[in-house]
Structures are given as structure tokens and as C-alpha cells.
Amino acid sequence: MFEKDWTKMFYKKLQDNNLKIAIVGLGYVGLPLALAFAKKYEVYGFDVDKNKIGMLNKAQSYIVDVSSEDLIKFLHKSFYPSADDNILDKADAIFITVPTPVHVDGSPNMDYVISASQTVAKHLKSGKLVVLESTVYPGATREVVIPILETSGLKAGTNFGVVFSPERVTPGNKEYSVEKMPKVVGGMDNESTELAYILYSSVLEAPVIKVSNCKTAEAVKVLENTFRFINISLVNELAMVFENMGIDIWEVIKGASSKPIGFMPHYPGPGIGGHCIPVDPLFLLYKIRRYDLDSNFIEMARKINTIMPLHMVNLVEYGLRKFGKELRDSNVLVAGVAYKPEVNDSRESPAFDIIEELEYSGAKVQFYDPYIDRIYIKGKEFQGLKSIGIKELMHYDAIVLATNHKALVTQLKELLPKLEKSVVVVDGRNSLDTREIRKKHTYLCIGKPRGEI
Structure with missing residues (x-):
């Protein structure tokens, strides 16, 4: 042998x-x-x-x-x-x-x-x-x-x-x-x-x-995550389109998933984060260009995912209009900054871009994540809230769910209906759509019809 x-x-x-x-x-x-x-x-x-x-x-x-x-x-x-x-x-x-x-x-x-x-x-x-x-x-x-x-x-x-x-x-x-x-x-x-x-x-x-050989094994990894990158980008683009068409993409995906073959569900969100999916396609793109070739799919997917955090901010701004408020000087809480649920890893998290864009627009931003107590965005330190309760949430005009940690979602579902004032709730993960929250607050979710404000 x-x-x-x-x-x-x-x-x-x-x-x-x-x-x-x-x-x-x-x-x-x-x-x-x-x-x-x-x-x-x-x-x-x-x-x-x-x-x-x-x-x-x-x-x-x-x-x-x-x-x-x-x-x-x-x-x-x-x-x-x-x-x-x-x-x-x-x-x-x-x-x-x-x-x-x-x-x-x-x-x-x-x-x-x-x-x-x-x-x-x-x-x-x-x-x-x-x-x-x-x-x-x-x-x-x-x-x-x-x-x-x-x-x-x-x-x-x-x-x-x-x-x-x-x-x-x-x-x-x-x-x-x-x-x-x-x-x-x-x-x-x-x-x-x-x-x-x-x-x-x-x-x-x-x-x-x-x-x-080694090259084939290397290609296996970048293909796996390029596949996911492009498909998530597709549903992210359709989420924004369907919002304006009055169609709930989450319901559409559920219906399409009933087909036993030929469809693999991917879900929209506030952007793609983590150590692999947003990075690995760029490794492949780098190598493709060294052969004087290009990949329109990867480039287009990258552009779509780059604008998703901005879309989240646009939803916040859209919701605040109901209260006659501008984004500037509004108090906004970003709930969850890890790149995925149940981890303490914030690498490439879209929450960072959301926070940066909110601050650029003049909002006063804080964050809470049960797994992460502080983050750094372009050298600037952000100290997270130690906990959230009714008293803390009363301070905010808008709450943005960027990461759907189970405990965090449970907390928000329990606390939001009890607030004495109405706020804008922007849900990037389709995790807070309850009758009680919709009744009390202005609820907006990626990929769901906005309704009249």
C-alpha cells in the first residue's frame, strides 16, 4: 500500500x-x-x-x-x-x-x-x-x-x-x-x-x-459556501421585491418547500455574517480573476448582501414616520450582534453595518446580546447593555432584531407587549411576528408586506 x-x-x-x-x-x-x-x-x-x-x-x-x-x-x-x-x-x-x-x-x-x-x-x-x-x-x-x-x-x-x-x-x-x-x-x-x-x-x-488532489478539496469548500451565498442573496433580493408587491416571502418559502424535490429553502435576513459564507466566495472570485475570467453570480450576490443592513435601517426610518419622527436623534436598540444564534462570535456580523449606518444617519444606538458584552466597529468601542427589561426598553424609539438568539427572542416576546408606549420593531429574522406585538407596536419584517404607515 x-x-x-x-x-x-x-x-x-x-x-x-x-x-x-x-x-x-x-x-x-x-x-x-x-x-x-x-x-x-x-x-x-x-x-x-x-x-x-x-x-x-x-x-x-x-x-x-x-x-x-x-x-x-x-x-x-x-x-x-x-x-x-x-x-x-x-x-x-x-x-x-x-x-x-x-x-x-x-x-x-x-x-x-x-x-x-x-x-x-x-x-x-x-x-x-x-x-x-x-x-x-x-x-x-x-x-x-x-x-x-x-x-x-x-x-x-x-x-x-x-x-x-x-x-x-x-x-x-x-x-x-x-x-x-x-x-x-x-x-x-x-x-x-x-x-x-x-x-x-x-x-x-x-x-x-x-x-x-489538494486543489479539488480546496474547491469543495469554496463551492459549498458560494452555493449558500448566492442562494441567500437570491431570497434577500426577492424579500425586498416582495415587500413592495405585498407578498410575504416567508409564506412563499414555506409553500415552495412542500415540493419534495428540486427546491432547497434558504431564508432572508439582515445580511450574511460569519467566518465562511461571506468570505469563501471571495477566495474563489480571486482565483477566477487570476485566470482573466469573472463570476457575475458572485459579484451580484455580494452587492445584494452589502445593501441588506441598509435595508434594515430603511425599515427603521419607514416605521418612525408613523410617529412623525426622523431617524436622527432617535434612540435605537440593536438586539443581537453575533453573526448567528447561540454563539459569541461576531465576525462579519451584519449587525455591525446596521449600527454603523444608524449612527451615520444620526441615531443614538445601543446594543444588547446575551453572548457578547462589547464590540469594536472601525476602532470604536460599543459597550452592550448588561440586561434588558421594561425600564430599559422604554428608552428606545425603535428595536431592531438582528440575531435571533432563543433566549433573546423569548425575552422580547414577553417584554414588548408590556411596554407602556409604542415603538418600531424591525425584525430581521421573522422571529417576533406575534399578534400581541403587532397590536401594540409598528412591526416591520424583512420580506413581509409593509402595509400603510
């Missing part, structure tokens, strides 16, 4: 259960992956953030999907976190799980991947397998990562193997944890792919799917 010397060495350690693993980057991807491997292997976790390492060594988790109880099971038994990159010397398989954001112009920011690859190269020895999980554009593993690793003096494919396996972490989703999410692996050669397949299969409950 394995002919090269390095692959024989690696496979023997796998068979003898003597393999040691290192994870470079202990964020929302790396930490759950480290604990999944720690169930069977000795795992060394490296991160440059000393605060994170300090918390981990005290069994304090900073990731929603990893509890402190989970950490205690493996900490200093089979999982060893450190800010010293020399621990990479001990590992046979090294996984790179660092962030891959984009620059302001939408081009990929590969700084973290480059830095992590340089760190790994310092500790690379014959017989090791390097797996990149960070999302990149198709071709990046061969064009960026492998040349850096080869500065070690070793030759990829001859002395060590390289694989790309896209992370598919869905924060807050307990049904599909790391162990239960199907995994795709594509190596620089067949032997690298096979070793990664065996290694992942030894700890995952879900199937591991082999593809022909």
Missing part, C-alpha cells in the same frame, strides 16, 4: 497507536479538532495567543462548542496546549487551523497561513504529514504552503506529505460536531491522501471522502 520510506514510517506509527499530533491554531476549528484526536492520540496544541493558552491550561474554554468539562477530560492527559512552537518537534501529523480573512478589497489575506507554514517548516522532519484545514482558494496549498514547507530542505512527497482537508465546523450546531461531520481529504499524492483518510477515519464517526 505504501512504498515511500516516509509513508511506511507514518503508517507503522498509526498501526502501533504511537502517532502524535499537533494542532497549529486553537480557535473555533483547531480546539474541537484537538479534543477529537485527543480521544485516541497524544495531541499538542500550539497557539501564539498566550491568553488562550493560559485559559486552556486552567481548563477554561473560550469556544461555544467546547465546554470546560470537555477540556478537563483530556487536559494534561492527552492534550497539551502551549505557546512554545518547539512542541511541534514531537508531532508526526501537524494540522494547520488558522484564520483566513480577506483584505478590505476582498482579496485573500494569507498572512496567518503563511506564518503558520513558516513555523511548521522550522520543525519539519522526514516522515511527517502536514494537513491544512484553513479555507483557501483552489491551488493555494501547492502555490503557497508547500514551497514554504520545502524551505526546511525537505522535499514534499519524498520526505513528507501534504493534504488539504477543509474545515466544516458549524459553531453552535450540536448535531454536527467535528466527529459527526463528513470529511473531505485531498493530498498532493495518493499516499498522502490515503494516510489522511486512515487518520481521520480513526476518530470520526462520519464518513471520510477522498478526492483526487
Whole structure:
């Protein structure tokens, strides 16, 4: 099965259960992956953030999907976190799980991947397998990562193997944890792919799917999220159109979903946030343009999603007219700033753009999120409310639901009907449409007929 010397060495350690693993980057991807491997292997976790390492060594988790109880099971038994990159010397398989954001112009920011690859190269020895999980554009593993690793003096494919396996972490989703999410692996050669397949299969409950090479595996990830990006953009555009046509898009989607084949429901919202969906299509677009080609779909979808936060603000302004108020000097509460429910992650959250646009229009803005106490928008700090009650809500002229955390929605459904005054309620998630709220307040929702104000 394995002919090269390095692959024989690696496979023997796998068979003898003597393999040691290192994870470079202990964020929302790396930490759950480290604990999944720690169930069977000795795992060394490296991160440059000393605060994170300090918390981990005290069994304090900073990731929603990893509890402190989970950490205690493996900490200093089979999982060893450190800010010293020399621990990479001990590992046979090294996984790179660092962030891959984009620059302001939408081009990929590969700084973290480059830095992590340089760190790994310092500790690379014959017989090791390097797996990149960070999302990149198709071709990046061969064009960026492998040349850096080869500065070690070793030759990829001859002395060590390289694989790309896209992370598919869905924060807050307990049904599909790391162990239960199907995994795709594509190596620089067949032997690298096979070793990664065996290694992942030894700890995952879900199937591991082999593809022909790194570039194909890289394309798998960007296709997945470009598909979602474009389809969410479609329903966002139709939501705005249907509002003016007097049609409820939520009812339309429900009706269309009754067709058992050929339709996959996607839902409108105040914009697309998070670490993947709004970013990954830009990686693909970057690579497409390097071939002197373009993608009208991605460009159009990007434009539509860029205007959704502004549309939310327009709904606030529209509702305030009922009270003869202008947006300027109105008090507005943005409820929820995480990019999705039940997480404390605000990366690329559309709530940021909503707050920025409200402030630009002269509104006085505050936010409340049960998971997040402060945010920074272009360097400016916003301190969130510690709690909300009748007294707090009485201060506002408009309340904007940007993120539908379950507890937050429950609170608002309970509190809003009890307010002694009427306010504008702008619902970006179709979560507050109750008879009691409509009766008491001016209720507006993305994708629902506005009615007469």
C-alpha cells in the first residue's frame, strides 16, 4: 500500500497507536479538532495567543462548542496546549487551523497561513504529514504552503506529505460536531491522501471522502459556501421585491418547500455574517480573476448582501414616520450582534453595518446580546447593555432584531407587549411576528408586506 520510506514510517506509527499530533491554531476549528484526536492520540496544541493558552491550561474554554468539562477530560492527559512552537518537534501529523480573512478589497489575506507554514517548516522532519484545514482558494496549498514547507530542505512527497482537508465546523450546531461531520481529504499524492483518510477515519464517526488532489478539496469548500451565498442573496433580493408587491416571502418559502424535490429553502435576513459564507466566495472570485475570467453570480450576490443592513435601517426610518419622527436623534436598540444564534462570535456580523449606518444617519444606538458584552466597529468601542427589561426598553424609539438568539427572542416576546408606549420593531429574522406585538407596536419584517404607515 505504501512504498515511500516516509509513508511506511507514518503508517507503522498509526498501526502501533504511537502517532502524535499537533494542532497549529486553537480557535473555533483547531480546539474541537484537538479534543477529537485527543480521544485516541497524544495531541499538542500550539497557539501564539498566550491568553488562550493560559485559559486552556486552567481548563477554561473560550469556544461555544467546547465546554470546560470537555477540556478537563483530556487536559494534561492527552492534550497539551502551549505557546512554545518547539512542541511541534514531537508531532508526526501537524494540522494547520488558522484564520483566513480577506483584505478590505476582498482579496485573500494569507498572512496567518503563511506564518503558520513558516513555523511548521522550522520543525519539519522526514516522515511527517502536514494537513491544512484553513479555507483557501483552489491551488493555494501547492502555490503557497508547500514551497514554504520545502524551505526546511525537505522535499514534499519524498520526505513528507501534504493534504488539504477543509474545515466544516458549524459553531453552535450540536448535531454536527467535528466527529459527526463528513470529511473531505485531498493530498498532493495518493499516499498522502490515503494516510489522511486512515487518520481521520480513526476518530470520526462520519464518513471520510477522498478526492483526487489538494486543489479539488480546496474547491469543495469554496463551492459549498458560494452555493449558500448566492442562494441567500437570491431570497434577500426577492424579500425586498416582495415587500413592495405585498407578498410575504416567508409564506412563499414555506409553500415552495412542500415540493419534495428540486427546491432547497434558504431564508432572508439582515445580511450574511460569519467566518465562511461571506468570505469563501471571495477566495474563489480571486482565483477566477487570476485566470482573466469573472463570476457575475458572485459579484451580484455580494452587492445584494452589502445593501441588506441598509435595508434594515430603511425599515427603521419607514416605521418612525408613523410617529412623525426622523431617524436622527432617535434612540435605537440593536438586539443581537453575533453573526448567528447561540454563539459569541461576531465576525462579519451584519449587525455591525446596521449600527454603523444608524449612527451615520444620526441615531443614538445601543446594543444588547446575551453572548457578547462589547464590540469594536472601525476602532470604536460599543459597550452592550448588561440586561434588558421594561425600564430599559422604554428608552428606545425603535428595536431592531438582528440575531435571533432563543433566549433573546423569548425575552422580547414577553417584554414588548408590556411596554407602556409604542415603538418600531424591525425584525430581521421573522422571529417576533406575534399578534400581541403587532397590536401594540409598528412591526416591520424583512420580506413581509409593509402595509400603510
